[in-house]
Amino acid sequence: MPRNPESDARKKYLAKLLESRIGELDRPHPSRPDWYSSIDGIIHVFFTDSKPHFDRRPWFDMKLSDIYELANQDAGFVIFVLGDKDNFLVIPATSLRAKLENYRPGPQAMAEGRYHFNLHGRTFEQLKDWDLKPYAQNWELIPARPKNPN
Secondary structure, rough: OOOOOHHHHHHHHHHHHHHHHOOEEEOOOOOOEEEEEEEEOOOEEEEEEEOOOOOEEEEEEOOOOOHHHHHHHOEEEEEEEEEEEOOOEEHHHHHOOOOOOOOOOOOOOOOOEEEEEEEOOOEEOOOOOOHHHHOOOHHOOOOOOOOOOO
16 A cells, blocks of 8 residues: 555654654664664654544554564554644553453454554544543653763
């Protein structure tokens, strides 16, 4: 599937904000262009983006293996971009992985190792009891790295 240039622009904008918080970024997975890491390999962030359309709410899909790999890092996060560069969720991957035991697949769920998340108000439709408000635009969840004095 071809990449969406508007989505890529939103993710690139947020990656710049991330860089101002944690310093220079690395792209450790060439086949996953939406995965960024701090240069020291301690902080890992995966961006996923969705814009609502007239007939559906924003929805996201993530590979189970990506969620688990991020959650196994000391500091792994998923940033859900909600169709606008200024509207996003910063979710620790460990929190997302823990919530998966309550996952209720909807009609769009895929059997190929992916989870779908449809935004519905302040929660995901598949994780109805999880209030996402504390994660809205919350950069503070990602540990800031000291700035390089050079």
